[in-house]
Amino acid sequence: MSLDPRRDTRWWGWGDPAERATLSDAAERMLREHGVIDGARPAAVPELERVELPEARPLPRAVIEAAGPESVFTGAEDRIRHATGQSYLDLLARRSGRLELAPDAVITAPSAEALLPLLESCAANGVAVVPFGGGTSVVGGGAPFRGEFSQVVSLDLVNLRGIEIDPVSMTARLGAGLRGPEAEALLGARGLTLGHFPQSFEYATVGGFAATRSAGQSSSGYGRFDSLVSAIRLVTPTGTLETPETPHTAIGPSLRELVVGSEGIFGVIPDVDVRVRPAPAAQRREAWMVESFEAGNAIVRELAQAGRLPTVIRVSDEVETEVSLASSAPTGLAGAAFRRYLKSRRREGGALMILSYEGTAEEARRQRGDAVRALKAGGGAYLGQSGGRGWARGRFHGPYLRELLMDRGILVETFETAAQWRDHERLYRAVRKAVDGAMSGEGMDGVVMCHLSHAYPDGASLYFTVISSPGRDGGAAAWPRVKAAALEAIQASGGTISHHHATGRDHAPWVEGELGELGVEALRAVKERLDPAGGMNPGKLLA
Amino acid sequence: MSLDPRRDTRWWGWGDPAERATLSDAAERMLREHGVIDGARPAAVPELERVELPEARPLPRAVIEAAGPESVFTGAEDRIRHATGQSYLDLLARRSGRLELAPDAVITAPSAEALLPLLESCAANGVAVVPFGGGTSVVGGGAPFRGEFSQVVSLDLVNLRGIEIDPVSMTARLGAGLRGPEAEALLGARGLTLGHFPQSFEYATVGGFAATRSAGQSSSGYGRFDSLVSAIRLVTPTGTLETPETPHTAIGPSLRELVVGSEGIFGVIPDVDVRVRPAPAAQRREAWMVESFEAGNAIVRELAQAGRLPTVIRVSDEVETEVSLASSAPTGLAGAAFRRYLKSRRREGGALMILSYEGTAEEARRQRGDAVRALKAGGGAYLGQSGGRGWARGRFHGPYLRELLMDRGILVETFETAAQWRDHERLYRAVRKAVDGAMSGEGMDGVVMCHLSHAYPDGASLYFTVISSPGRDGGAAAWPRVKAAALEAIQASGGTISHHHATGRDHAPWVEGELGELGVEALRAVKERLDPAGGMNPGKLLA
Secondary structure, three states: OHHHHHHHOOOOOOOOOOOOOOOOHHHHHHHHHHOOOOOOOOOOOOOHHOOOOOOOOOOOOHHHHHHHHHHHEOOOHHHHHOOOOOOOOHHHHHHHOOOOOOEEEEEEOOOOOOOHHHHHHHHHHOOEEEEOOOOOOOOOOOOOOOOOOOEEEEEEEEOOOOOOEEEEOEEEEEEOOOOOOHHHHHHOOOOOOOOOOOOOOOEHHHHHHHHOOOOOOHHHOOOOOEEEEEEEEEEOOOOOOOOOOOOOOOOOOOOOHHHOOOOOOEEEOOOEEOOEOOOEEEEEEEEEEEEOOHHHHHHHHHHHHOOOOEEEEEEHHHHHHHHHHHOHHHHHOHHHHHHHHHHHOOOOOOHHHHHOOOOOOHHHHHHHHHHHHHHHHHHEEEEEEEHHHHHHHHHHOOHHHHHHHHOOEEEEEEEEEEEEEEHHHHHHHHHHHHHEEEEEHOOOOOEEEEEEEOOOOEEEEEEEEEEEOOOOOOOHHHHHHHHHHHHHHHHHHHOOOOOOOOOOOOOOOHHHHHHHHHHHHHHHHHHHHOOOOOOOOOOOOOO | OOOOHOOOOOOOOOOOOOOOOOOHHHHHHHHOOOOOOOOOOOOOOOHHHHHHOOOOOOHHHHHHHHHHHOOOHOHHHHHHHHHOOOOOOHHHHHOOOOOOOOOEEEEOOOOOOOOHHHHHHHHOOEOOOOOOOOOOOOOOOOOOOOOOEEEEEEEEOOOOOEEEEEEOOOOEEEEEEEEHHHHHHHOOOOOOOOOOOOOOOOOEHHHHHHHHOOOOOOOOHHHHHHHEEEEEEEEOOEEEEEOOOOOOOOOOOOOOHOOOOOOOOOEEEEEEEEEEEOOOOOEEEEEEOOOOOOHHHHHHHHHOOOOOOOOOOEEEOHHHHHHHHHHHHOOOOOOOHHHHHHHHHOOOOOEEEEEEEEOOHHHHHHHHHHHHHHHHHOOOOEEEHHHHHHHHHHHHHHHHHHHHHHOOHHHHHEEEEEEEHHHHHHHHHHHHHHHHHHHHHHOOOEEEEEEEEEEEEOOOEEEEEEEEEOOOOOHHHHHHHHHHHHHHHHHHHHOEEEEEEEOOOOOOOHHHHHHHHHHHHHHHHHHHHHHHOEEEOOOOOOO
16 A cells, blocks of 8 residues: 555655756856856666665554554655655755665554554554654654664654634644645635745645744744744653643743644644634735845844834845846846846845735735835835746745756755844854855855845844755765854854754754753753653654 | 842832822722622731741751852841732731741842852752742742752842843843833833833832743733743753744744743743833823723724734723722823713713823824724724823732722732633633632622733733622632632633733642643653752742
8 A cells, every 4th residue: 555645746856746947048157157067967866666775674563553554554655755854965865766764664643633542552662753744854854763763653644634713713723734735725715824835835734834843934924833823732652732722821831832843852743723814915026126135134124123024025145146136037037127227236246135015905005115115215126026926936946946956966955044133244254154165175166145034123044055066075975064064153153053944863963052951951851751762753853 | 137129118018118009989989889898807017026937947058158148138027028929818928927938048149150059059958949039929939838848048139130232133131130110221221121011010020020921011012021032041950051042943842931931940040131122202092992891802802813903902891990980090081081971871881991002103103093993993982091091100000009908908819811712701701600609609799800901813811800808717718719719710711820920839739730741741851850859949830
């Protein structure tokens, strides 16, 4: 038997197999100029049937019985599809045709109620459990480590896709296995939206949003996922934890905030209660150009501190702006208005800003009024709506572009941070310097670009993208060293090692540097109490 | 030696000894009509020198040395002043002239750095530590239980009153010992505000705000205290925990939310980083009258779900409205406009609403525009600004009125909850019924009134006030039974047992009902790891 509902994506990479990206001539030229293309060798994708993966260890009979034999999948394709997430290194491993890790079996739970006996049985029988939602982690959050356990299963939550709406309190209980578009469709049928659109939106799931403290492209307007959660449940091997269904409680530390972000190491999130809103009646997107990244960031800071952020606001640094302009097709910036602007401006460089105003017609107008005032005062030039619309059309398209570039042997990866405004400029410079230095040491030629998004009154997130040749020893060897240099620069400059990608396996070595020894101890104490056998998602977060 | 800086209040009750409340004739009449006054016997306040309190056990020499002998206070007045909080039962105990609990000593820490060696020494020498800020808990949060320890000290944070402002990130590091007005004065000198105004504002401290998840009267506008905290530190007997200084991180569960609300059971909060704002340039307060509590609540829900709450919005139920009108002096409702309104309205009853619009002139205008639209659509009648101004003038005055009523032997107490909108009406009725029934069983005559405040998109808080004769066996015996009936009704109706008063000693028996067995276990695991000797604030929260 196979696990059909999750076979609608490329097994070796991202998304719909029918969807393909293209590269504009200008982008091709630019990558060539930066030496990206010359240093890369096109890589073929192996056949699924030829992929080598570790031999599956049979599950204990008791676990199979607890799961129900019809919910246990051991075929190669299901194991391969649950073997990695979607980081560059994950995809490189898939494309190599040899996976060093794979779950011994994939198990689906028929219902939330079925989770507890299953987790109890796994704990009693020495089986590690890796919760699996959309499989879109870019930090190894679902890597099927066996740890010290005899077997490891990937627990796919695909069947937990229910929804219950409370139209009075404007909340919805969403099953953990709902993908972004599924949740939006169910809410949309009632005129509602969750408003959570991370780049992984099309395949990531509600459970994953909660487990990783996800943030979306519209989070300035709708709030990060953690701020949308009104109550949450967690099934652990020792029982079920349910946080109070109340808008707020002063009874002790927040258990909700202990479950959100727990990345599967305490247990499994079966469903989440979230605040929902009316679907926006109005939506206006537009692009602006400002003199510099710094000037754009100042505008965002001003709006954030005045409590007047639009639904989306982002500023690309000068490099990302250049790349966006080169690959104008997806962002739609090749319009006449923009060409006029380019012609008229007196100086090189500049930073591209994308804004979206959403809500009722009046709200959208208000947002725009506030933003335009700040943009004009900050020297911004209006580029029209086509740039904004193009960004919106292409905003879930990035992973397809990465597929295309990886087909050509090009390294593409992202990492992100957040910091207080006071630390921003210093951090930005330190990270650029560290990454440039590390890449140069690895013989990697390419571009490092950045944008600011997810603004708060006290700071904002910075999101870096690297596109380069894979370096002297190949990307699998070089990238971890470059990433380490970036994380060290981030940590030394007062940034967090992740604003929304979470920890997983990849960031785990930096956790103590961020949370401190006692912070780690506090979380470890909870882990040991809720999961005494230690089998929940081994090797992640506190590894 | 005595601890002078904290001797500016009534030792037996609330606030400035020079400040006194008065009762209007109308209020007097109303209380008499409700049988409150006849059942109560005026109670004299004993002399401080005559108060009996348990004999102090001498502290171990090592603890005195760790604290520094100049920081250890064992005089009767200091022990009395640190013996209770400000609940009705606390004040009754003080007025009785016999305290069953008192700390063996009061210790002040000269600096944040001095806390760790002190806590280490207390843990090593079997001394329990009760952190003490403003002493304004109304749930026994600072009750000096010895537990299984040989001594108990009250650790007064009065000396931790520093401030550091980051004007770029718009945050401030505030010492835990700063009282509300001290913090506002320091911020105000820089044109800033924290915007946190609980009724206890004048004496409560920053550390207490954080430890109890405080909410203030302007929290609809400025946010609850927990949402203002950007980073926090916690000194435990096993070391110091510092949460990352970043606007957001996706690295695991939120340690910040584990420290906020921890009520001293893990350790001591020496200082807190909070988001601050420009002091409001405009501030307009006004009163409105709507047909019923329900109609007012519907207006609040509409504004909350549209994301258009003013800085302050509250609705009194019909009973509280009647009492407010009777005691018009503090709320200023006796103005001509109001008399005209009373004259013109056709029906009895109605619910009073207080609103405040604050921020820049434009923000205040916007808030008012949004609110007035909803108020008018909901059948509201404008009562003018004097009612709103009167409320603002009198808003920290409630505790003085309680002093006056307690002088006359009257029972005055409050409790509060929060619930999802869907549960509101059912909960409100259930609580009224339970409290009325319990009071009647105790032979208590009086009024139970309620207001809605602290609104969220998914729900709001309900705040109940009881003013009554103390009942057949006296308030000390009767009140705990009435409160228990209220809490059981709240819990059975889906409410939290506290929206912002916190847990302390008084709510501890209901914690498992709210957080569940596993939730309690998770917090207990953290407690045991950070405070293995168990001496931090024994008997609170998880008792």
